[in-house]
Amino acid sequence: MGARAEGRFFCLSGDGLEAYCRSLSSLILAGRLNSSYPDPYVCSGYLSCLAPSFRRGAGGGLNADRLSGLPCLKDMLAVKIDGDLAPDYIASQEERRAAGRSLPAQAEARLEYLKRLGEAALKPLNRLDVKLRRVDRERCSAFFEVVYDAYAVSPAGFTRYTLQLEQKDAAWSSAFLARSGDYSEPTSEFRAGLERYAQDESELLFLIIGGIKGVRVEEVCRARIGPFWSRQTGFPQGWPGAGAGQAVLHFPLDRASVELKADMNNDPFEGMYREFLKGESKDLIEERVKSLGYRVHKDRKFACTRSAEPGLRKLLSAPAARNIIYAI
């Protein structure tokens, strides 16, 4: 067991970590990610702050998940926590310096690192944002847009769920989404529910929230950044010879929406949820799908290094998918 647990992560440091952070950060920005995805500038910012060139002696190595190829949650959170605690630490060290006491080299390096981190002003990785879209007085309902960001452990790291919901007036008091005039506020029940159910694909979340009385779901979209394939994480079976500098970052997206006319899967690495169901459960879900009136689209685009592009194209040619690839 111990060996398996160890095998799940790999440790990076020094030049290897620098190359890893730089490659991952630039691939995130190359992916032309719209607002369905986690903010690419925020995600890229975290990676830049983990690089040794940013830390300059103020940090050690980094553990990455072998399955997703992305940094462990602990390491990502450590950067954010460092940033949050930075003002106090900087103030205390400046005080010390003002009192004429010199700082040890390690403390000096940490101070400079925290100052840079303060300037970077990293936004939280986990975030829940609810916006009122409109109020329909005739239907006695309000329409909301919910954005939920999370850093999932595995297989994908950065994840964003975007929900378009309609809530009936009578339901406002049922403590799902509160509204006061034009202001909306997710209740603690809503927050807890989302955290519990937003673990899997959009269709499941659609089914669960669609079952809440007074709530009509228009769309649930899940978009992710990851997995990341690189020399350190390894490439999938069938990859035509991993060379130096090869890296591939996935941007999968799945969307369950009442606006869609038919199911469509353009994701060569994931099937549709309903394909895995059988017998009674399949019938049950098909009936729910019909009553909720949604369809599902799945798609996946990629950003890769130029040296990895031929290999990726070859890999994708098998399922005959039409995926967008950005090579840098």
Add this chain to the structure above:
Amino acid sequence: MKSNLVAQGMVLDLVNQFSDTLAFYRELIQNSLDAGSNRIDVSLEYVLQPDGKGLAIMRVEDDGSGMDEDIIDNYLLVLFKSSKENDLTKIGKFGVGFLSVFAPKPSLVRVYTSKNMESWRVDFPNYRSYNKYRMPNPRDGTLVEVHKRVTPQEYAVLSERSLATVRYWCRHADTRIYFRDRSRNVPEQLVNEPFRLPGGESLRYAEEGTEVVMAFSPPEAERSGNKVVYTGEDRPFYGFYNRGLTLKEGRKVFIPGVEFKIKSRYLEHTITRDNVMEDANYYKAMDIVKRLASRELPKKLRAELEAVALRLSKAAAAGDIPGVRELEYEWERRKTFLKVLCGSLLSRFRHDLAEWKIIPAVSGEPASLDELKAAWKEHRPLIKAGSRVPAYFLANKPDALTAALGALGAPVVLESETCFYTEFIYWTGEAMTAVRASNLVLTEEEDPGKLGPAVAAFLKTLPLLGESCGGNYSCVYPARFVYENPSAEPQLFLFKKDPYGVGHRDEWYHRKGESGLCPVINCSHPFINTLAGLHASRPGFAAFLLLKSMLLHQEGSLHPDAASTYSNLSPKLERRLLKAAIGLDLAAEARNV
């Protein structure tokens, strides 16, 4: 046929309503924002055609959600139909924005877009027709190309205008916008600027769908050389934005003395794009601004004015004149809004303006109105004994005199040629007058050992003669007189309640009728030296001259600076004084013989 012509005429009108032919940048960027783009690229390129003429290609490319055939057919190509109507998270509402691409009279407009695994190219040779093509490969977002035939010279102008247009309308956009001119080697540049006011903001506020920055408006000033005169005119900046896109900017008083920018989901353009729609939502946005101005801004005003007053006081105490000049602007900048607060009874009551330590003082510590009033009560005799109107001290720099006042706990307000710091007192309905330091005098006890022998001897004689004039003159107090302005004409003597310390130059006059005033002699006055010289031969006469002068002022109750209408004392007093003086002279003569 007729209805078709009418429709075409209407479309042409809509195209022509865009007074700025490059307004399409704003409209396309707005669509890109609504499509959820994280990055928008605006670029230009100049392409030479086979016929030798040039073609400018203006591109706006985003990574938004794109369009499928349904959206193209039912929204992009249909006027007044918008999928974003009443959606507070979207900017576009009317369904006419795309028409703006025809305003620069392009030779072709081409749209590439993709959504739901469909990919399309739509060509518009003009605003009346289009051709739609299905494309083989999917893409991210939408790319709009506007082709226009121009000369190289026209292209250069077009490129610069394009950047200026994008910058004006989109510099505060929530999404990163990059501009690049591929043909003129203009490197890619980020158009966005932070959502801030030019001189920095005092208040930043955010709530769902709305962000506001507010500051106190810079004062209008006239400059002549180094001199600055604040005109008192208020022309605050305002800016309305939706998701950072400029709707309208200008100068107008919404709240006196306050400039602001508001980025709000509630704000939208009129269909003509030259103004903000003043509907119910607009008033919701303005209510936020007004609420902030009435609840939050006064607290900021106090904090900032107190900070400025402290810095001003410290600069004044350190004799840092340029520093004072610079900070005067900061104080003046907050004055109009201060006037608004002072003018409102409710505000005055709510904010306790009298407690605000916002009055710069030369001592280094600012004062509040309450402190000025308390100082007047305590030091009233120093200011104007007889006056019922409260007063405060005023000086333009620290000196021995202001230090003496400071030691007494009396604040000395900083005097400025350009900024009247105590003007707000009148706005609160209080009345206070200023006592300039130039009207004060500090009398410091003169060390008898440091006096010349002639002056010392003269001062000894004075009380001897003074005894003949009454108790007040039986003891005179030698002193050094210190004035704010060293070149001020010194007084020969003073009558003061306390012989040493700070007093009004006219204290004697203000205390007329009071008994027990002490005669204080200015030992360094040149006339005292003259009298001391005379005293060697005619001690009685020398003392007589000074005492008569003092008596004429005191007994005649004359203002010390007024031209005397009296030339003589009462005959009885004059006779008594003269008799004593002659006696002293005779005694001296006898001693000399």
